Amino acid sequence: MNGVGRQGQRSSAAGVHHQRQYSDNFLETSSNGRWLQSAGLQHLQSSNSSGDYGFYGGGGGGPASRVYRNAQRGYNEFYAEAPSTPPYNSRRKSGEESPNEFSPGLLDLHSFDTELIPDMQVTGLYDGASLYYPSRGRSFDDSEPYISNKQTERARVPDNNLLKSFAADKEKASSVAKIKVVVRKRPLNKKELAKNEEDIIDTLSNSVTVHETKLKVDLTEYMEKHEFVFDAVLNEEVSNDEVYHETVEPIVPIIFQRTKATCFAYGQTGSGKTYTMKPLPLKASRDILRLMHHTYRSQGFQLFVSFFEIYGGKLFDLLNDRKKLCMREDGKQQVCIVGLQEYRVSDVETIKELIERGSATRSTGTTGANEESSRSHAILQLAIKRSVDGSESKPPRLVGKLSFIDLAGSERGADTTDNDKQTRMEGAEINKSLLALKECIRALDNDQGHIPFRGSKLTEVLRDSFVGDSRTVMISCISPSSGSCEHTLNTLRYADRVKSLSKGSNPKKDMLPSTLNLKEPTNLPLPSALPTASTFEVDTNDTWPVQVEKEEFDASEEPYYEAKTLWKRNGKLEQYNVSASEDKVRKPNGQTKLELPKFHSRNSNSDDDLNALLQEEEDLVSAHRKQVEDTMNIVKEEMNLLVEADQPGNQLDDYVTRLNTILSQKAAGILQLQTRLAHFQKRLKEHNVLVSSSGY
Ligand SMILES: Nc1ncnc2c1ncn2[C@@H]1O[C@H](COP(=O)(O)OP(=O)(O)OP(=O)(O)O)[C@@H](O)[C@H]1O
Numbered sequence: 251m252n253g254v255g256r257q258g259q260r261s262s263a264a265g266v267h268h269q270r271q272y273s274d275n276f277l278e279t280s281s282n283g284r285w286l287q288s289a290g291l292q293h294l295q296s297s298n299s300s301g302d303y304g305f306y307g308g309g310g311g312g313p314a315s316r317v318y319r320n321a322q323r324g325y326n327e328f329y330a331e332a333p334s335t336p337p338y339n340s341r342r343k344s345g346e347e348s349p350n351e352f353s354p355g356l357l358d359l360h361s362f363d364t365e366l367i368p369d370m371q372v373t374g375l376y377d378g379a380s381l382y383y384p385s386r387g388r389s390f391d392d393s394e395p396y397i398s399n400k401q402t403e404r405a406r407v408p409d410n411n412l413l414k415s416f417a418a419d420k421e422k423a424s425s426v427a428k429i430k431v432v433v434r435k436r437p438l439n440k441k442e443l444a445k446n447e448e449d450i451i452d453t454l455s456n457s458v459t460v461h462e463t464k465l466k467v468d469l470t471e472y473m474e475k476h477e478f479v480f481d482a483v484l485n486e487e488v489s490n491d492e493v494y495h496e497t498v499e500p501i502v503p504i505i506f507q508r509t510k511a512t513c514f515a516y517g518q519t520g521s522g523k524t525y526t527m528k529p530l531p532l533k534a535s536r537d538i539l540r541l542m543h544h545t546y547r548s549q550g551f552q553l554f555v556s557f558f559e560i561y562g563g564k565l566f567d568l569l570n571d572r573k574k575l576c577m578r579e580d581g582k583q584q585v586c587i588v589g590l591q592e593y594r595v596s597d598v599e600t601i602k603e604l605i606e607r608g609s610a611t612r613s614t615g616t617t618g619a620n621e622e623s624s625r626s627h628a629i630l631q632l633a634i635k636r637s638v639d640g641s642e643s644k645p646p647r648l649v650g651k652l653s654f655i656d657l658a659g660s661e662r663g664a665d666t667t668d669n670d671k672q673t674r675m676e677g678a679e680i681n682k683s684l685l686a687l688k689e690c691i692r693a694l695d696n697d698q699g700h701i702p703f704r705g706s707k708l709t710e711v712l713r714d715s716f717v718g719d720s721r722t723v724m725i726s727c728i729s730p731s732s733g734s735c736e737h738t739l740n741t742l743r744y745a746d747r748v749k750s751l752s753k754g755s756n757p758k759k760d761m762l763p764s765t766l767n768l769k770e771p772t773n774l775p776l777p778s779a780l781p782t783a784s785t786f787e788v789d790t791n792d793t794w795p796v797q798v799e800k801e802e803f804d805a806s807e808e809p810y811y812e813a814k815t816l817w818k819r820n821g822k823l824e825q826y827n828v829s830a831s832e833d834k835v836r837k838p839n840g841q842t843k844l845e846l847p848k849f850h851s852r853n854s855n856s857d858d859d860l861n862a863l864l865q866e867e868e869d870l871v872s873a874h875r876k877q878v879e880d881t882m883n884i885v886k887e888e889m890n891l892l893v894e895a896d897q898p899g900n901q902l903d904d905y906v907t908r909l910n911t912i913l914s915q916k917a918a919g920i921l922q923l924q925t926r927l928a929h930f931q932k933r934l935k936e937h938n939v940l941v942s943s944s945g946y
Contacts, residue, residue: 460478462735484496497513510720513722549636575588686706687708691724727741881916
């Protein structure tokens with residue numbers, strides 16, 4: 251009844267509301283770095299914002315880290331010459347898909363991208379992409395080469411433009427909202443239609459209204475309206491392409507600007523999370539590869555894909571037969587996933603096959619039940635790395651990362667009262683992770699010094715996505731049916747809480763009547779108490795017990811040591827450096843079989859070695875720190891001694907003895923540290939030998 255009436259009134263607008271202006275808190279990231287990290291691990295590096303800013307700032311890295319930072323300077327300076335981002339170009343209308351073009355966000359980038367501009371077209375710098383892409387209008391096929399060599403060969407870069415454009419790039423990055431919350435409504439499905447369920451959701455511009463039927467005490471029905479405002483609301487007519495344009499596309503270019511971005515799909519089971527998320531990584535990869543081959547051509551960027559899931563608090567590699575993975579965190583809050591396979595990819599087809607393979611592995615799972623996928627979080631990561639000197643002879647370092655997360659069904663968190671113990675535990679874990687996720691996103695936007703990563707496995711794994719220069723897009727998927735009203739409201743309330751209390755939220759929201767979203771009852775859809783570090787179950791198998799308060803390292807810098815060992819590990823590294831054409835092996839029947847290049851997992855002995863090495867590194871840093879403290883105490887003592895020496899009547903014997911003691915102490919301290927350092931250097935060398943002789 252009501253739903254039918256409202257459907258008639260529903261806005262014909264596609265529901266894509268292009269909001270370009272979001273306030274945000276764009277920060278520059280300092281280039282702290284860490285020089286040792288475990289080889290053979292997929293690294294989810296912690297990053298920090300600048301020390302000025304205060305995210306775990308401070309001298310955690312100690313003097314040794316300073317040395318590393320200096321060593322990194324050259325790289326950073328080099329990096330600072332990345333091409334620019336142009337002013338915003340007019341966007342094509344929703345639904346106008348011409349996939350062979352750069353999508354609008356990318357067009358923006360290109361209109362400043364002199365590298366691609368043929369000499370005779372320089373005057374058309376701001377004329378839009380059509381100038382540079384003669385292939386515009388051709389239908390895009392994933393198997394089609396996405397770049398013509400001729401096009402790139404025409405390009406030349408005026409150096410001064412590179413420098414000029416860096417500022418523009420930064421400006422562009424800062425104009426991308428730090429957190430964006432989007433709602434997507436799916437159409438009624440056959441089952442719901444068969445049950446005569448109504449569409450109770452109205453969408454208009456960037457608001458969504460839920461019409462909830464309630465009963466009065468006299469059992470007459472009445473309608474309660476719940477209205478929410480978000481950054482964008484996408485209705486059931488909106489295509490996956492438009493979802494991409496609205497959510498991920500704007501953040502793709504800034505991944506090259508050392509940004510970590512995360513896109514989540516949140517919602518109840520069957521609300522369309524997978525439907526929404528599945529196409530996004532492929533579309534993003536396509537744009538990333540285009541950028542790599544056009545704008546950042548010959549700059550040594552490489553794209554890597556990994557795909558894993560968190561199920562029942564445990565990690566499984568979806569690209570390696572659901573092999574169980576182990577998450578480790580060292581004393582410096584570096585989170586690593588031991589054994590995760592990461593594939594270097596250079597063509598869309600390979601990525602597509604990987605995504606399909608991972609998705610198939612996920613949906614079949616261990617029990618083969620679809621049920622399972624709604625209880626797991628699937629995480630697909632696209633990592634952009636870059637060779638230090640632009641060549642492939644050196645190991646690549648992480649530049650930016652784009653994570654796509656298809657979260658477990660939000661209502662699964664409520665399974666905590668289920669009779670089955672396993673289900674209860676899974677429900678609790680899901681609950682915990684969704685709560686922790688919300689808190690982390692909010693902390694991120696509020697620039698809180700403390701981000702509650704430890705609330706769940708999910709947030710621990712995503713730690714590096716919440717620190718430093720990061721972007722988050724949350725897509726809340728909702729079902730339109732009256733039967734899902736309660737879940738839909740819960741989803742929208744969750745999304746509202748992620749967004750509404752954040753400092754950098756949509757300025758439009760502030761202009762709205764403050765009561766708009768506050769009409770909502772204040773009870774949380776999920777328990778409001780977030781597990782704290784002390785209540786969080788520490789799995790001693792998976793997590794290092796050491797807890798350090800300070801964030802010390804910058805995720806934008808892949809640790810030198812790791813890079814080195816990765817290189818050694820792979821290099822027998824033709825495998826690692828397989829080109830697109832080598833990725834495929836022709837089968838006798840002419841079909842193309844994918845032969846994927848692999849990062850081999852290391853065996854447990856290697857893991858032990860790595861852990862020991864990491865521990866030694868920590869011991870060395872601690873010893874160094876202690877030595878500095880001791881030296882400072884000794885210097886104080888020395889100064890006192892000098893003051894006393896100046897006093898009349900000072901005993902020379904006493905002065906000489908005490909000075910002797912002080913100098914001996916100093917020498918002993920230095921010697922001790924030197925010995926420890928030499929031992930550590932030896933161990934590093936041994937480790938390299940171990941890696942290179944281990945058959946990789
Ligand atoms: N926007 C949409 N347009 C058309 N069909 C959709 C849309 N969203 C979802 N569907 C369909 O609805 C069904 C459920 O969607 P989907 O599997 O993506 O839900 P989900 O939220 O991922 O569920 P789960 O949590 O159980 O994994 C699928 O058949 C999907 O094709």
